[in-house]
Amino acid sequence: MTSPQQSQSRVSTKLSNSIYNILSALGKDADFLYSTVDRYIEDAQNDGKDNLAEI
DSSP states (O other): OOHHHHHHHHHHOOOHHHHHHHHHHHHHHHHHHHHHHHHHHHHHHHHHHHHHOOO
C-alpha cells in the first residue's frame, strides 16, 4: 500500500499554454541579456579596457 506522500510524488504537473508562453518569453529575454553582456565584455577587452570588462 502506498502512503499519501508516495502517491503525491508520482503526480505529474502540466503547464498551461499561457504559463509555458510566459516561461518561454522569459528564457528568450535571459538569453538576450547574457549575449548582450558577453558582447559588451568582448568589446571592452578589444578596446583594452579590462576594468570595464571586469565590472
